[in-house]
Amino acid sequence: MIDREHSYLRLAVDLAILTVREDTLQVLVITRANEPFRGRPALPGGFLRGDEDIPDAAVRELAEETGLDGNRLHLEQLRAYGAPGRDPRGRVVSVAFLAIMPDLPLPTAGSDASSAAWVPVEQARGTLAFDHDEILDEAVERARTRLEFTTLATTFCGPSFTIGDLRNVYEVVWGQAVDPRNFSRKVIGTPGFVEQTGERRIPEIGRPAALYRAGAETSLNPPIMRG
Template sequence: MPKRDHLLLRLAVDLVILTVRDDALQVLTITRANEPFRGQAALPGGFLREGEDLLQAAIRELHEETGLDGHRLYLEQLHAYGEPGRDPRGRIVSVAYLALMPDLPLPTAGSDASSAAWTPVAKAAGLAFDHDEILAGGVERARSRLEFQTLATAFCGDEFTIGDLRNVYEVVWGQRLDPRNFNRKVLGTDGFVEATGGKRMPEVGRPAALYRAGGATVLNPPILRTDKHG
């Protein structure tokens, strides 16, 4: 058997970690401490280890970079990138994962050891490697997922108002939604959210009922972007 059938390579797992923060869709980036691309922003990630599944590696990297428990976050595989020249260090294939999380204070943030920072997706150009492309794929996946699945709740904390949820949609899609119709769509979908019974006082205006994420994952009927079709 020819040698070329036995190409050995390393496998990286890169993370597109998204949150909604300050009314903007933001992505967690790190500043590279080593060459190549030293000092440049990049997506967090690392190499697959022995005896480790891809998802396990994604959860581990997520924990290492943010201190968060990846088991409790929404995490899905995005795409594999394997262009020969994509990493100057050699032949490295990357499997990208998408993580969605609420705007929590990062446990490792503030420590000198961590260079993780939130960057608005709209300003996150010029990432290292092919991470611009990976980020674009992750953002588009998230946008699309909101249409057909209930995971907008993954951007919210344990308790949230319908207004919070609507804000997630508006920020992720970059599009205004009718608050009244949105309300009914969400409450009319069994298992999307369930009332906690509590209320939250806004700075101004009527108190809003609080909800937590329901058991459903598919969103039927879907909540469609109107400008979806180019």
């Protein structure tokens, strides 16, 4: 007879909520009020209850710890994290969710969070409890890929915007400079990405710039690749 040792697991959710604020890519971070890692920054999250589905737990934990309404966000599953030792309380597998949204309000701490705030990604990296640095890194990479293959960047620009405004979103999320001429050529040459409004923005200094609005397409073909 083969003796098999079975692990008893607890299932949790963690949330990487990203937005562009003050021309920086920022992540929603809480300060843990309880052990383990009391006083350390972490991504919002917590354990599933016995009567709820995983996405429902993600929405509940986000509301309890930050006051934000997860039902108004597009939460997509990033992946599951289950390395032994990732949580000192025992064998815990966490399903991580990602949301990339503009115009998100200031969070308010609650539940087992002593504070909640938007923090620049570069400031948060290397400080987070559990394996949340790994989750954040993969969430940022997913966000960067989204900008390559979708028109997500236009949602951060308002009803009308210049090509320079749109390029700034790419530079903030990608964390690298983008060649203005190549970018403008690719954006304008991609059907359905943007549409001209017929109006121009007149700056105090410099030349007027044409204004655009988001086009009808949600995916980019061809994609706009980093590099």
